[in-house]
Amino acid sequence: MPPLLGHPFRVLIYTVKAFALAHVAVTYGYSCGYGWGPSMLPTFLTMDEWFVTDRSHRRGRGLRVGDCVVYSIPVEPGEEGIKRVLGLPGDYVLLNSPGVGSANMIQVPRGHCYIVGDNLPWSRDSRDFGPLPMGLIKGKVIAKVSMNGWWPFNWFSKVESGLQPVSKPPET
Numbered sequence: 001m002p003p004l005l006g007h008p009f010r011v012l013i014y015t016v017k018a019f020a021l022a023h024v025a026v027t028y029g030y031s032c033g034y035g036w037g038p039s040m041l042p043t044f045l046t047m048d049e050w051f052v053t054d055r056s057h058r059r060g061r062g063l064r065v066g067d068c069v070v071y072s073i074p075v076e077p078g079e080e081g082i083k084r085v086l087g088l089p090g091d092y093v094l095l096n097s098p099g100v101g102s103a104n105m106i107q108v109p110r111g112h113c114y115i116v117g118d119n120l121p122w123s124r125d126s127r128d129f130g131p132l133p134m135g136l137i138k139g140k141v142i143a144k145v146s147m148n149g150w151w152p153f154n155w156f157s158k159v160e161s162g163l164q165p166v167s168k169p170p171e172t
Contacts, residue, residue: 027053032145033070035082036050039117039124043159044082045067047108050145051082052156053138060113060134063088066161068141069115073131082141082161083125087114096127 034045044051053070057063065085066099074077087093088109095104097120108114112131126132145158 007113013080021026026055028058029105030054031139033080038170039086040068040082040124041119041122043084043118044144051141051159052143052145053140054142057138057140058138060137063137063140064161066163068159070138070141071115071132071155072136072138074132075124081116082140083117083123085113086116086126087131089113093126097121111135 002015006010013148031053033051033053034053035044051070057069059068061071063085065088068082069085070080070082073081089108089110089112090134091108093108093114094107096102108131111134114126114131114136115126116127120159141159143158145155146157147155149155
Protein backbone atom coordinates (compact mmCIF):
# COMPACT_ATOMS: atom_id res chain seq x y z
CA MET A 1 0.00 0.00 0.00
CA PRO A 2 1.50 3.44 -0.99
CA PRO A 3 1.97 6.12 1.66
CA LEU A 4 -1.08 8.36 1.80
CA LEU A 5 0.68 11.61 2.68
CA GLY A 6 4.01 11.28 0.82
CA HIS A 7 3.35 12.90 -2.54
CA PRO A 8 1.21 15.95 -1.55
CA PHE A 9 3.57 16.92 1.27
CA ARG A 10 6.61 16.60 -0.99
CA VAL A 11 5.05 18.99 -3.53
CA LEU A 12 4.13 21.40 -0.72
CA ILE A 13 7.68 21.34 0.69
CA TYR A 14 9.23 22.00 -2.74
CA THR A 15 6.80 24.87 -3.29
CA VAL A 16 7.67 26.43 0.07
CA LYS A 17 11.40 26.06 -0.69
CA ALA A 18 10.96 27.77 -4.08
CA PHE A 19 9.12 30.70 -2.49
CA ALA A 20 11.75 31.01 0.24
CA LEU A 21 14.55 31.05 -2.35
CA ALA A 22 12.72 33.70 -4.41
CA HIS A 23 12.22 35.82 -1.28
CA VAL A 24 15.93 35.65 -0.39
CA ALA A 25 16.97 36.46 -3.99
CA VAL A 26 14.74 39.57 -4.19
CA THR A 27 15.43 40.79 -0.63
CA TYR A 28 19.20 40.30 -0.59
CA GLY A 29 20.14 39.98 -4.27
CA TYR A 30 18.78 41.96 -7.18
CA SER A 31 15.38 43.39 -7.88
CA CYS A 32 13.74 45.36 -10.65
CA GLY A 33 11.48 48.34 -10.08
CA TYR A 34 9.67 51.12 -11.90
CA GLY A 35 10.53 54.79 -11.47
CA TRP A 36 8.95 58.04 -12.57
CA GLY A 37 9.25 61.77 -11.90
CA PRO A 38 11.46 64.68 -12.95
CA SER A 39 13.79 64.77 -9.94
CA MET A 40 16.58 62.71 -11.55
CA LEU A 41 16.60 64.30 -15.03
CA PRO A 42 18.76 64.00 -17.16
CA THR A 43 20.11 60.75 -15.67
CA PHE A 44 16.73 59.01 -15.72
CA LEU A 45 13.63 59.63 -17.83
CA THR A 46 10.49 61.03 -16.23
CA MET A 47 8.48 57.87 -16.98
CA ASP A 48 8.57 54.43 -18.58
CA GLU A 49 11.93 53.46 -17.13
CA TRP A 50 12.80 50.42 -15.05
CA PHE A 51 15.81 49.99 -12.77
CA VAL A 52 17.88 47.07 -11.51
CA THR A 53 18.73 47.46 -7.84
CA ASP A 54 21.56 45.66 -6.03
CA ARG A 55 20.14 44.91 -2.60
CA SER A 56 23.55 43.99 -1.13
CA HIS A 57 24.01 47.74 -0.55
CA ARG A 58 21.05 47.84 1.84
CA ARG A 59 21.46 50.11 4.85
CA GLY A 60 24.36 51.94 3.17
CA ARG A 61 26.82 49.05 2.88
CA GLY A 62 29.59 49.91 0.43
CA LEU A 63 28.06 53.15 -0.82
CA ARG A 64 30.21 55.91 -2.29
CA VAL A 65 29.50 59.53 -3.06
CA GLY A 66 27.86 59.69 -6.49
CA ASP A 67 25.96 56.38 -6.26
CA CYS A 68 22.24 56.37 -7.03
CA VAL A 69 20.21 54.68 -4.30
CA VAL A 70 16.67 53.47 -3.76
CA TYR A 71 15.41 54.61 -0.36
CA SER A 72 12.25 54.78 1.71
CA ILE A 73 10.99 58.36 1.65
CA PRO A 74 10.93 59.49 5.31
CA VAL A 75 8.06 61.97 4.85
CA GLU A 76 5.87 59.53 2.85
CA PRO A 77 5.68 56.16 4.62
CA GLY A 78 5.50 53.22 2.21
CA GLU A 79 6.88 55.18 -0.76
CA GLU A 80 10.33 54.72 -2.30
CA GLY A 81 12.48 57.14 -4.28
CA ILE A 82 15.76 57.27 -6.21
CA LYS A 83 18.39 59.90 -5.48
CA ARG A 84 22.16 60.39 -5.71
CA VAL A 85 24.40 60.23 -2.61
CA LEU A 86 26.14 63.57 -2.13
CA GLY A 87 27.58 63.09 1.35
CA LEU A 88 28.46 60.23 3.69
CA PRO A 89 28.97 60.34 7.48
CA GLY A 90 31.52 63.00 8.39
CA ASP A 91 31.33 64.86 5.05
CA TYR A 92 30.45 68.56 4.91
CA VAL A 93 27.68 69.45 2.47
CA LEU A 94 25.96 72.65 1.38
CA LEU A 95 22.60 72.93 3.12
CA ASN A 96 20.86 74.70 0.21
CA SER A 97 21.08 74.56 -3.57
CA PRO A 98 24.16 76.33 -4.97
CA GLY A 99 23.46 80.04 -5.47
CA VAL A 100 20.14 79.91 -3.58
CA GLY A 101 19.79 81.08 0.01
CA SER A 102 22.65 81.01 2.45
CA ALA A 103 25.96 79.19 2.04
CA ASN A 104 25.57 77.26 5.32
CA MET A 105 27.16 73.85 5.48
CA ILE A 106 26.39 70.91 7.75
CA GLN A 107 28.35 67.83 8.68
CA VAL A 108 26.54 64.60 7.83
CA PRO A 109 25.95 62.78 11.14
CA ARG A 110 27.08 59.24 11.83
CA GLY A 111 24.68 56.64 10.43
CA HIS A 112 23.24 59.05 7.84
CA CYS A 113 23.87 60.15 4.27
CA TYR A 114 22.95 63.26 2.31
CA ILE A 115 20.99 62.62 -0.90
CA VAL A 116 19.93 64.96 -3.70
CA GLY A 117 18.22 64.65 -7.05
CA ASP A 118 20.08 65.53 -10.25
CA ASN A 119 17.35 68.04 -11.18
CA LEU A 120 17.64 70.30 -8.10
CA PRO A 121 14.58 72.55 -8.67
CA TRP A 122 12.25 69.53 -9.00
CA SER A 123 13.71 67.31 -6.28
CA ARG A 124 12.51 66.73 -2.75
CA ASP A 125 15.58 65.40 -0.95
CA SER A 126 17.89 65.95 2.02
CA ARG A 127 17.65 69.70 1.50
CA ASP A 128 14.01 69.35 2.62
CA PHE A 129 14.00 66.52 5.16
CA GLY A 130 17.63 66.52 6.34
CA PRO A 131 20.23 63.75 6.23
CA LEU A 132 18.75 60.34 5.49
CA PRO A 133 19.28 57.49 7.97
CA MET A 134 21.28 54.67 6.36
CA GLY A 135 18.61 52.21 7.55
CA LEU A 136 16.18 53.64 4.98
CA ILE A 137 18.42 52.76 2.02
CA LYS A 138 17.02 49.77 0.13
CA GLY A 139 19.82 49.31 -2.42
CA LYS A 140 22.01 50.81 -5.11
CA VAL A 141 20.74 51.36 -8.66
CA ILE A 142 23.18 49.56 -10.97
CA ALA A 143 21.37 49.55 -14.32
CA LYS A 144 18.56 51.13 -16.31
CA VAL A 145 16.27 48.90 -18.33
CA SER A 146 14.84 50.16 -21.61
CA MET A 147 13.57 47.61 -24.10
CA ASN A 148 15.15 48.82 -27.33
CA GLY A 149 15.12 46.11 -29.97
CA TRP A 150 14.94 42.35 -29.64
CA TRP A 151 18.37 41.59 -28.16
CA PRO A 152 18.01 41.40 -24.32
CA PHE A 153 21.62 42.43 -23.64
CA ASN A 154 20.93 45.81 -25.30
CA TRP A 155 18.09 46.48 -22.84
CA PHE A 156 20.42 47.21 -19.91
CA SER A 157 22.69 50.21 -19.49
CA LYS A 158 24.97 50.66 -16.49
CA VAL A 159 24.32 53.60 -14.16
CA GLU A 160 27.57 55.46 -13.56
CA SER A 161 28.40 58.02 -10.91
CA GLY A 162 27.39 61.41 -12.26
CA LEU A 163 30.01 63.23 -10.21
CA GLN A 164 33.34 64.11 -11.77
CA PRO A 165 36.47 65.03 -9.80
CA VAL A 166 37.68 68.61 -10.08
CA SER A 167 40.68 68.70 -12.38
CA LYS A 168 42.10 71.88 -10.90
CA PRO A 169 40.95 74.23 -8.17
CA PRO A 170 39.10 77.38 -9.20
CA GLU A 171 41.18 80.51 -9.45
CA THR A 172 40.36 83.37 -7.11
